[in-house]
Amino acid sequence: MDYKIVKLDSFCVCGISTHISNSQSRNMGIIKRFWIMFNKKLKKSHMFQKGNWCKYGITYSVFHQ
Numbered sequence: 001m002d003y004k005i006v007k008l009d010s011f012c013v014c015g016i017s018t019h020i021s022n023s024q025s026r027n028m029g030i031i032k033r034f035w036i037m038f039n040k041k042l043k044k045s046h047m048f049q050k051g052n053w054c055k056y057g058i059t060y061s062v063f064h065q
Helices: 024-044
Strands: none
Touching: none
């Protein structure tokens, strides 16, 4: 795997989470609605999306025992 290290000035990270399913087709709708809601929350928090924004979606698995 190729990678590179990039040094950046300080920045703010904010996020929220949602649960997804095992169905790829259902997840497409969940994720689409999630990004719409997330962007509305950014706007409501006066974090307007001017300039060069970079947004990431991170998925991970949580195993319940």
